Amino acid sequence: MSVLVTVARLALRSLWNRRLTAGLTVLAIALSAAMLLGVEKVRRDARQAFADTISGTDLIVGARGGAVQLLLYSVFRIGNATNNISWETYRELAAHRSVAWTVPLSLGDSHRGYRVLGTNTEYFARYKYAGDRPLTLAAGKPFDDVFDAVLGAEVARRLGYALGDPIVVTHGAGEAGLRNHDDKPFRVSGILAPTGTPVDRTVHVSLEGIEAMHIDWKGGAPIPGRRTDAEAARKMDLEPRTITAFLVGLDSKLALFRLQRTISTYRAEPLQAIIPGVALQELWDLMGVAENALRVISVMVAVTGLLGMAAVILASLESRRREMAVLRSVGARPAHVFGLLMSESATLGLAGVATGLGLLHALVLAARPVVSRLFGLHLPLAPPTTLDLALLGAVVLAALAAGALPAWRAYRMSLADGLSPRV
């Protein structure tokens, strides 16, 4: 049993004796550690989730505008398109010799807060996520009737839909105050298995269904007095006039940039073709500023927590002068007194970091359903990464650095006081 063990034990007992202040200090460090790790985790998981949302698609084509905007509305169902693509243009480009497949996307309607996506059955065959995983149906089948709808897993679960249930689509994307397409209800024909992507929060219908809904509409509002019922609509020509965007798969990646250039210089209308990975990178660059701001804030919070710890220990020193003198009288060196105070800081730092890690895990568990619902992001409960451990190590080191101040003061004090503190 070395003196070091004794000093460490003294530190633990001393902290236990002041467990309320020690506990609050640990909590402060824990919160800052959790924040530090949380910011890192959200950043990492968000990137992973975004990157996992689409794969296997070589190009996304939409009306000319921002690449990030196109990526967001076509894949993540965030925001809206400023312009559409004509059906003729789509047909022409889809027939381009380097194009292997296309999936048309038509957006703009919603169902109880969930976006409605008009597409064709190619979507279910071609859309891939999280490293080439295909969409699978948990129940039913893809749409084959004009008024069939295939629900994302979350839509079905949260709204309690089963196969065969009728659903009414709302014009525009919003919760209330918008016009319903209640004259042409859809019927649930299939429900997709969960993917952890925005697909889960999407109602899929056929392009013809989208067209049918809007037969009596013009400029975003129904034309007064005109009501074509669903049966009559079925018999009409439902070839879409416009779509919002389309996904492109190529036979050979070699053709990627050439096709991209062809599309962006397309004469008939202003288009853009984006490579999903490149647009994602652009998105990260945009978010980098916010990420860095969050990081700076979380570092500040950590520093505040540790300064609080140093202040608490420092404030307790005056009342502990007698204790230090007693320790010196039984043979403790000033260095041992220094070690005692450092051990206390180290203990607080370690306990704080451990509590913080636990806190973050608890938080992730609690926040998972909410984050999944609001952002469609799946937060995995993973063991700490090397970076996490490095961050936690840095917090402990910083705790030691902050603890060195009171420890040094106690050292000076016990050297000056000797056996008779000036209390």
Added chain:
Amino acid sequence: MGTNATARAPSGEAAARLVDSPSAAPEVAVEDLRFAWRRGAPDVLVIDRFTVRRGERVFLAGPSGSGKSTLLGLLGGVLVPRAGAVRIHGVELSALPGARRDRFRADHIGFVFQMFNLVPYLSMGDNVTLPCAFSARRRDRATARSGSVRDDAARLLDHLELDRATLAARPVTELSIGQQQRVAVARALIGSPEVLIADEPTSALDAGTRERFLDLLFTECTATGTTVIFVSHEAALGTAFDRVVALAELQSPSGPR
């Protein structure tokens, strides 16, 4: 050199005593001591000669502010004289480097202060055994005596009439002052250090408790042959000691008045 040589040889303990404590040398010796708080400042303590024999009990009398604490700091090795020497148990304490002085204090000197002697977050037993964490010598001696450090603490607490059964569970801060002072004595004596230095240990006690405290202290110190330096401003207590020394008398005429 006969068949019963073993029987005639001194016991290990006695042999050790003979070796490390020649009877001629005093247990505590202060010679030509000059102490000033800072270099160049006037000397606050000037003692040409002060010795205490082994096993002697000396009452050091002096009002507060007479330099008692300074002298105790010098004897305990937390202060170093500007000139002169402090020798304890044959070792010139004042010549040792700081860490060695701390070790020496842990090994050879037990302290009892006026009050707040105990580490508030340690139990009664842990307070008593504390010196054994800093001194292997005292740990070994306590173990040799009672089998373990814990048992030796228990023995001392019993001798000092502290009822372990009822007191051990309580925080030491809830003990009466008299009880706290006796725990402090047990701590000062565990592992049998050669010298006990008590700084006004009774001034917070009432008259009855004070006498009993002194009785118990003396009984324990006699049993181990501990040298006692007892500092107090209460001159009346001096009658119980082998010798009474006024700090004012120790201070040489050349020193501060």
